[in-house]
Amino acid sequence: MDKVKVLSKWVSMFGMRVPITLEEKGVKYEYQEEDLAPNKSDLLLQMNSVYKKIPVLIHNGQPICESLIILQYIDEAWDYKQLLPINPYDRALARFWADFIDKKFFDSGFRIVWSKDKVEEGKRDMLENLQFLEGALKEMSAGGSLPFFGGKDFGFLDIAFIPFACWFHIYETIGNFKIPFDSEYPLLDAWVKRCLERDSVKKVLPSPDRALEHILQLRERYMVG
Numbered sequence: 001m002d003k004v005k006v007l008s009k010w011v012s013m014f015g016m017r018v019p020i021t022l023e024e025k026g027v028k029y030e031y032q033e034e035d036l037a038p039n040k041s042d043l044l045l046q047m048n049s050v051y052k053k054i055p056v057l058i059h060n061g062q063p064i065c066e067s068l069i070i071l072q073y074i075d076e077a078w079d080y081k082q083l084l085p086i087n088p089y090d091r092a093l094a095r096f097w098a099d100f101i102d103k104k105f106f107d108s109g110f111r112i113v114w115s116k117d118k119v120e121e122g123k124r125d126m127l128e129n130l131q132f133l134e135g136a137l138k139e140m141s142a143g144g145s146l147p148f149f150g151g152k153d154f155g156f157l158d159i160a161f162i163p164f165a166c167w168f169h170i171y172e173t174i175g176n177f178k179i180p181f182d183s184e185y186p187l188l189d190a191w192v193k194r195c196l197e198r199d200s201v202k203k204v205l206p207s208p209d210r211a212l213e214h215i216l217q218l219r220e221r222y223m224v225g
């Protein structure tokens with residue numbers, strides 16, 4: 001019998017990816033919520049001694065770290081429902097855009113939430129990054145005729161990006177701007193709504209208001225001046 005444990009934090013967009021994936025794959029798991037700085041558990045420090053970050057997946061005692069690597073591991077370790085595309089080019093494309101989300105998209109949001117002097121730059125980049133993702137969704141969903149980045153099936157890239165759906169409200173509130181989803185990013189707008197109807201996503205994503213409240217508290221505690 002497989003023993004699967006997840007170390008994560010409910011509000012983390014990287015963390016949310018792991019339980020969504022396990023839910024989609026029908027894998028039973030134990031979930032351990034981490035308090036993070038300055039209260040990381042001994043288990044987290046031991047299982048991810050390199051980065052000391054969540055999420056970590058522990059499968060039969062063996063740790064796997066880095067959310068996108070964890071997603072790919074889960075896809076390979078459990079057969080039920082393939083999450084990465086089968087075609088090598090489609091796989092490369094899905095990995096490219098997941099990497100873009102972690103580097104470019106996350107970074108634009110980070111500047112909005114955590115910087116003092118790069119908020120405007122973060123907002124501008126976020127709108128441009130969303131334009132790129134709208135284009136990627138168009139390409140990967142056959143012009144919008146299929147429901148997901150994974151084409152007809154909810155897959156790897158859908159899981160990589162959907163946790164950000166509960167962060168859009170945070171970006172908009174802290175950045176004091178509105179992301180024009182319905183006019184500028186109609187495919188992404190419909191895609192978010194569709195994904196939010198899935199059981200796995202509903203189970204894992206917190207409400208945008210709860211996430212916002214938590215992040216505002218963290219900003220008060222950690223942003224000085």
Ligand SMILES: N[C@@H](CCC(=O)N[C@@H](CS)C(=O)NCC(=O)O)C(=O)O
Pocket residue numbers: 009012013014015036037052053054055065066067068
């Ligand atoms: N590239 C990593 C990023 C993970 C990450 O940044 N985790 C944050 C929470 S969102 C964390 O554990 N922070 C604690 C710390 O940096 O001390 C992944 O995809 O898993």
